[in-house]
Amino acid sequence: MLFLVKVEIKKLPDIPVKDFFGFVIKEWEYFMRMKKRGKVLGGGKLAGRRGAAAIFEADSNEEIEGMVTRLPLFPFFTDIEITPLAEVETSLTEAKRFYTLLDKKDKADTAG
Numbered sequence: 001m002l003f004l005v006k007v008e009i010k011k012l013p014d015i016p017v018k019d020f021f022g023f024v025i026k027e028w029e030y031f032m033r034m035k036k037r038g039k040v041l042g043g044g045k046l047a048g049r050r051g052a053a054a055i056f057e058a059d060s061n062e063e064i065e066g067m068v069t070r071l072p073l074f075p076f077f078t079d080i081e082i083t084p085l086a087e088v089e090t091s092l093t094e095a096k097r098f099y100t101l102l103d104k105k106d107k108a109d110t111a112g
Contacts, residue, residue, distance in 0.1 A: 001057070002041070002085040003064045007071070008051030010078040026072035027052075039067065055085070 013020060031054065034040040043054025058064035064082060068074065086094075 001059065001064075002087065003056045003058055004053065004081070004083040004085055005043075005056050005064070005068060006046075006051065006053040006079075006081040006083075007068075007073070007077045008046070008049060008079040009073065009076050010050070012050075013076050020076075023072050023076070030070070030072055034067065051079070 031040060031043070031052075034056075039057055041055040041057060043052060045052050056064055056067060058067060068080065068082065071077075
C-alpha cells in the first residue's frame with residue numbers, strides 16, 4: 001500500500017539549535033535507509049518550510065504508523081498527515097470502468 005506522509009514543525013523546540021540539527025541529520029539518515037529498503041519511494045523537504053513529504057510503501061496501517069513514529073523528529077512534529085493512495089494501475093482500471101458505464105448510459109439515454 002502507498003501512503004503520502006507529510007510532516008511539519010511549525011514551532012522549533014526549546015532545545016539548542018545545534019541539538020535540533022542533530023535530530024534533522026538523523027531524520028534524513030533514517031529517510032535514506034528507508035529509501036534503500038524500498039519503503040520510501042520518493043520525497044523531500046518542503047521548500048521554504050520546516051517539513052517534508054514522502055511516498056511510503058507499507059503493508060498495513062500499523063506498519064506506516066510504526067515507520068512514522070520511529071522518525072527521529074516525531075516528538076517535534078506539530079502537523080502529521082498520512083494519506084493512503086490508490087495505485088496508478090488501479091486508478092486507471094477504475095477510470096476505464098466508469099467511462100464504459102457512462103458510455104452505456106449515454107447510449108441508453110439517446111436511444112430512449
